[in-house]
Amino acid sequence: MTVRLLDTLTGEQRDLVPLEPGHVRVYSCGPTVYGPAHIGNFRSFLFADLLVRHLRYRGYRVTWVMNITDIDDKIIRGAAASGEGIDELAERWTARFLDDARTLRMTTPDVLPRATRHIPEIVALVSTLLEKGHAYRTDDGSIFFRIASWPAYGQLARLDPTQLRVGERVEADEYAKDDVRDFAIWKGPKPGEPSWETAIGAGRPGWHIECSAMSMKHLGESFDVHTGGVDLIFPHHEDEIAQSEAATGHEFVRTWLHCAHLQMGGEKMAKSTGNIARVEEVLAQGVSARALRYALLAVHYRAPLTYSDESLAAATAAIERLDAALLALAGYREDRSDDPTLPEALEAARTAFGAALDDDLNVSPALAALFDLVRVVNRRIDARAMSTADAARAASVINELDAVLGIGPDGTSESLEPALQAMLDARASAREARDWAASDRLRDELAAAGIVVEDSRDGQRWRRAERVPDG
Ligand SMILES: [Zn+2]
Numbered sequence: 001m002t003v004r005l006l007d008t009l010t011g012e013q014r015d016l017v018p019l020e021p022g023h024v025r026v027y028s029c030g031p032t033v034y035g036p037a038h039i040g041n042f043r044s045f046l047f048a049d050l051l052v053r054h055l056r057y058r059g060y061r062v063t064w065v066m067n068i069t070d071i072d073d074k075i076i077r078g079a080a081a082s083g084e085g086i087d088e089l090a091e092r093w094t095a096r097f098l099d100d101a102r103t104l105r106m107t108t109p110d111v112l113p114r115a116t117r118h119i120p121e122i123v124a125l126v127s128t129l130l131e132k133g134h135a136y137r138t139d140d141g142s143i144f145f146r147i148a149s150w151p152a153y154g155q156l157a158r159l160d161p162t163q164l165r166v167g168e169r170v171e172a173d174e175y176a177k178d179d180v181r182d183f184a185i186w187k188g189p190k191p192g193e194p195s196w197e198t199a200i201g202a203g204r205p206g207w208h209i210e211c212s213a214m215s216m217k218h219l220g221e222s223f224d225v226h227t228g229g230v231d232l233i234f235p236h237h238e239d240e241i242a243q244s245e246a247a248t249g250h251e252f253v254r255t256w257l258h259c260a261h262l263q264m265g266g267e268k269m270a271k272s273t274g275n276i277a278r279v280e281e282v283l284a285q286g287v288s289a290r291a292l293r294y295a296l297l298a299v300h301y302r303a304p305l306t307y308s309d310e311s312l313a314a315a316t317a318a319i320e321r322l323d324a325a326l327l328a329l330a331g332y333r334e335d336r337s338d339d340p341t342l343p344e345a346l347e348a349a350r351t352a353f354g355a356a357l358d359d360d361l362n363v364s365p366a367l368a369a370l371f372d373l374v375r376v377v378n379r380r381i382d383a384r385a386m387s388t389a390d391a392a393r394a395a396s397v398i399n400e401l402d403a404v405l406g407i408g409p410d411g412t413s414e415s416l417e418p419a420l421q422a423m424l425d426a427r428a429s430a431r432e433a434r435d436w437a438a439s440d441r442l443r444d445e446l447a448a449a450g451i452v453v454e455d456s457r458d459g460q461r462w463r464r465a466e467r468v469p470d471g
Contacts, residue, residue, distance in 0.1 A: 003058060005225070006302065006360045008233065008256040009156050009241075013360060016055075018224050019254065023061045025223035026052060027215040027253075029232055030066040030112070032207075033093035034078040038276035039296060039307065040262035040269030042104055044229040046293065047259045047301040047361070049106045051227065053404045054357045056417050065218045066109040068094055071116050072207055076193055086194055087116070100279040103289045104296075105406045108464070110450075111218045115210040122205045122213040123198045125247055126186050130200070134246040141188025141201050150242045156256065157234035183239050185209040208239035212252075216244065226253040230260055231270075259301040269307070277307070291315040294407045300363055318371065323409050325374045326398060328381050332391035339386045346397045349373035353401050370401050416462065420451055427453065428460060 003016040018024045028048040031037045037045075045066070052064045069075075070090035079086040094114075101108070115122070126143055129135035134149045147153050154160070184206040189195040195202045205213075215223065221244075228237060237256065244252040261268040267275050282292050294315040299305040352369035356362045377394045380386045386394070402408035403416075416424065427442035443453050450465045 001058065001354060001358055003055065003358045004360055005255050005257060007254075008258050009253075014255065016224070016255065018060065019220075019222060022059075023063065024055050024225065025219040026055075026062060026064045026225045026227065027211070027219055027223060028064070028066045028109070028226075029211060029228040029236065030068050030109075031093075031097050032069040032072055032074060033090045033097060034072075034074040035093060035271075036096055036278050036280070037100060038269060038271065038278050039282060039292070040264075040276065041229075042100065042106075042279065043262045043296045043301075043305060044227070044259040045101065045106055046104060046296050047257075048227045049406070050297055050301075050357075050361060050363065050404070051225070051257070052107055053406065054361065057404045058354070058358075059418050061417065063111070063219065064107070064109045065111045065113065065215060067211055067214050068097075068112055068114045069207060069210065070094065070114045071194065071204055080192070090114075090116075103279060103283070104293045105289070107406075110464070113214040113218060115205060115214070118210065118214050118217065119196050119198065119205070121217045122186075122209055123200050125209060125213045125216075125243070126200050126205075128247045129185065129243060132246065134243070135185060137201075138188070141186075141203055142184050143186035143200065143203075144182040145185050145239065145243050145246075147182050147242070150246050152245070153242050154238065156238050156241060159234070159238075183208060183235060185243060208236055209243060211236070212240050212244040212247075215240075216248070216252075221248045222251050223253060225255045225257060227257045227259070230258045233258055257301070260304045262296070263304050263306045264308070282312075287312050288316065288319065290319050290407050294318055294405075297363060297405065297407075298367060301361060318367075319407060321371065321374055322398070322402070322407065325377055325381075326395060326409060329377065329391045329395040329398075332381060332386070333388050334384050334386060334391075336384075336387050339380060339390050342380070342386060342390050342393065345373070345376050346394060349376070350397060350401065353404075357404065366401075367405075370398070370405070373398060373401075416451070420446065420449055423449075424451075424453065424460065424462060431455075431460075 004013050005016055006013045016024065026048065028045065030045070031041060048064070048066070052062050055062045068090075071086065075086050075090060079089045082089060126135065129145065130137075130143065135143050135145050137143050185208065186200060186203050187206055189202040193204065195204055215226070226237070241252050263269065264275055264277065267273065269276050279292065283289060291312060292315070295307065295311045296305070298315065349369050349372065353366050356365035356369060377398070380390070399408065423442050423446055427439050427446070430438035430442060446453050446462070447465070451462050452465050453460050453462050
């Protein structure tokens with residue numbers, strides 16, 4: 001079992017070999033918090049969630065960082081329009097984003113760093129770029145990255161270097177995608193705009209630099225996987241590579257993954273065109289959050305996904321099939337010998353499911369493996385061909401696979417790394433045996449691994465500890 005991922009930069013499918021053995025470090029470009037995210041944004045976040053869940057299922061320790069852009073032109077304009085401070089506005093929309101993310105059962109990233117809480121790191125990175133001659137100042141106190149100083153510029157987006165128009169400057173974050181120019185890494189102070197007094201002068205960070213500074217702070221100068229939507233390839237990720245590698249002198253990211261657009265009514269879902277649907281609006285139509293999650297995950301991340309009433313209806317039907325099977329299994333009692341063919345069927349489903357996701361998160365055959373298993377199990381339920389214990393075994397495998405997908409009826413389902421699950425199981429046994437010393441020791445060991453265990457009347461519950469308090 002090796003996870004293989006298609007890297008946008010090289011165009012090659014490569015084996016995932018973590019830079020630090022057993023530990024995969026993942027960075028995802030997160031939301032700009034000036035309004036509610038739309039479900040096209042969530043498609044991109046949920047594919048990263050699927051990646052993280054699958055890697056944990058495969059036994060990797062994963063550190064997942066997703067930034068919150070809490071300072072940019074749109075936030076400044078939004079705050080001016082609503083009469084709020086930018087912090088207040090960003091706070092409000094960050095809370096909304098996290099609400100929507102929880103509703104869609106997105107795993108909470110281990111770190112949710114905010115740009116305004118990382119000014120020192122950003123300033124340090126800009127200083128290095130200035131010292132190394134990759135950046136220059138302009139009269140208004142802004143600092144630009146000099147694309148001419150970085151010959152590799154354009155590789156990710158496969159731009160023709162002779163087509164690059166170098167040296168032009170823009171002051172806004174919002175420039176047309178087909179324009180290639182020196183870009184602002186630090187914006188000089190302007191009346192009415194927030195600004196920080198720093199060693200490189202007064203001003204505020206540009207958008208691209210925040211992702212370089214925060215990913216390298218929380219994951220190291222080189223890390224394994226960087227995700228985002230295809231619209232971020234250029235210029236955002238191209239700029240991230242240039243400024244990070246120019247500053248450190250080594251490879252920034254091993255594997256780049258980009259999620260295709262969500263389409264609705266034949267057009268790409270985008271805030272700029274107003275062709276959008278938001279989580280709240282979809283749920284108000286009576287669609288369940290699980291069906292919406294399923295609809296956003298059910299197509300391979302690199303393929304455009306059409307969002308429609310039909311795709312939601314198909315998602316709803318799939319969820320109902322899954323629920324019905326789990327309900328039937330939970331109530332199934334049959335006093336007979338075990339079905340000798342069941343273990344093989346369960347193992348085949350598990351193998352097919354894992355192999356599909358190992359293959360660049362190929363979700364369609366993974367879903368097919370899960371629903372084939374549901375069919376296999378339903379046939380045995382109808383024929384009363386399993387024992388009571390068989391039914392429990394089948395339910396346990398369905399739940400195991402669903403913990404990677406997060407579409408099942410158990411809202412708290414999330415995959416725990418197998419080694420940690422084993423410790424959790426051992427602790428449950430220790431408690432049953434009233435071996436409190438062993439139970440406490442295992443709780444401490446789990447805590448050291450970032451898993452908080454709480455005991456309730458229904459047994460133990462676990463959650464991932466929040467790691468960095470600056471989020
Ligand atoms: Zn970013």
